[in-house]
Amino acid sequence: MKPSLTARLTRTLFFLIVVTTATSMFVVEMFVEDVEETILSSELKADAQYFTEQLGKGSFQPVKTGRLEATFLAQGEGEAVLPQYFQNRPLPFSEEIEVGDTTLLIIGEPIEEPSGTLFLAQDISIMEGRMGMVQLVLLGVAGFMLIVSFFVARAGAQYLVRPFKKLTLDVSNTVPSRSLSMGQIATDYRDREFCDIANAFNRFLSEIEAHIEREKSFVKLASHELRTPLSVMSGALNVLDQRQSLSAADQKTLARIRRAMQTMRDDTDVLLELARSEVTESDVKTIDVLGFAQNAVEELEHGHPDDAGRVELYKDVAGLEVIAQPALVRMLLRNLLQNALRHTHGKVEVRLTRSSLSVRDFGSGLPAHIAEELKAQDNASQKATSAGQFSNTTFGLLIVRLVCEKLGWRLEIPQSDSQGTEFVIHVSNLPGAN
Template identity: 25%
Template structure:
């Protein structure tokens, strides 16, 4: 049974019950207790209640049947119309759902009228459609960019091999070196895509992690790269306990520090890595000196394969997934990522994660 039919039968049944009760009341209290011409019943007239000769049961029964039939038809028709009017918003929501199921995500219900349960449902559905449309568009852009990025090293490899095959005097050692560089880039890109997929799916075990120790480990690992670029890396802060994947959080911090090193001043640059703990969150902040960034450029840096065309580019710039991976890992740990330009140049990146109770065995040495 449809909801509309159920509502219709419910309205009709309620109306029939009300009619039966009304006719019963009329029959008991009006026809039995109040004789003609009397406004107030007398106790002596109570004997007449049980005297069937004083009234015409057949006449009353016929009238009752007619009244009940009228109430039934009226209840069915009125209930059907009323239920249809009440369920009109659900019809619009159902139509929008069918269109979304067929692949059309641009349609919106935009239900008019006052705010009620149906209006709230329609608005929530519109919000879901907007988010789903944006997510699908982002995935399509990601797939197109990934295909382009993966095609580039393969195309270069084929070109190098074609040149070597057609040129007998070509230096084999130089060819091997170039193929090694191209192959390394392809491997890095593939590993980054796999890591990004793993973070998006949240397929990892959780444990207690101290972000301050993670920050120190990432800075120590990237110290040779910082010295090569003439960048000074400073770490400071307090114990920042959270719950998550040790490996993913280390990868997140490493990406941030690596990004801060390679996108810095040509010489004598600085990177500051700090951690702090608040009542409900732990904070990891990575700042670096560098050229001034346009405010409209900063939010786009977390998009996959967006390397920041206005920023310094080196052979250590990566495959364009560094901050995208950071964003995915942060979201997978129920945290937030904030990017903002530093006054005078450079970037400030702030990661906020839910805090975890400190454990005795997880103290810093």
């Protein structure tokens, strides 16, 4: 699962606050250290200046108190008389040293009159202890700030993402519809960017609604234009029948034309329903699929005598019965058989089981892109196939897929290679099923 935008913003804000806090603590620490060093150095140098003046006046006396030690080493005297921390150091010097548990700041400066060296040592242990306490306080403050920053980052991320979540929810709640207006999402956002996104989405919805309206008008006009010539031809057939001037052979031909016209009328109605994506329960019956398959084979063989005897029908003991619109089942079978006969010169096998129908040919197989598009209906993420994908599918197989979607049947292609192609349709609306 991909991380949420809120979590990513929380991490980003928390990281920025942590970096800012760490930088601030480092700057404060460096400033405090510099202040400490400046104060102590200035104080000790002032003491050195004072004792230098005392040496010039001849009134200098060695000093050793709890926090300060001052001594003078005349030129030529040995350093053995000095404390060890003053010995063997190049002049002049100024250092901070540790002597046991004591921290000393020491300096050594050469004096011209009288000639020699002035040594000073100041105990800064108390100051160092205070500095340690200050550092602990700074660490505590930093820890507290990090804890607070986590909640601040999370609250800030939630605040920033709140309008985005609202926009996402509005878009998600927009349900596609072919009969009702999809409505418009709210554009009352404080931020201009979200308003721009909402307005762009509303323009997109308006274009979709206009496109659907044009499509519905086209289907309505197409329905009228397709049914009108069928009605004219049906009337003409009735006139021919009423004249009673046709031979027996012509009567058979007339009956075949009438059946073909009725089939065409039913198919036209089904195609228009598929184009409108409307589901109706009219003319739903219990259908023996074997009988429909036999009729479809007879029609195809009559129209293409070269295909006679190529289709072999197999069924198990129970056969296959479904509850559906006859025109849909007839169209499904005819297109499956036409596709199989078109892609092979050998046999075509039709097998019926209690809950499935399979049509297999022994041709060269479907093109890879068509097979993938037909299989995509089993993937929920690819259910909404674009018009560009449909355009790459043959019309007959497109009808097969649309009929399966309308009936709620599952289309499977277990084989499509150089050994042939097999379509398996798993039906769901069986008699007696809940």
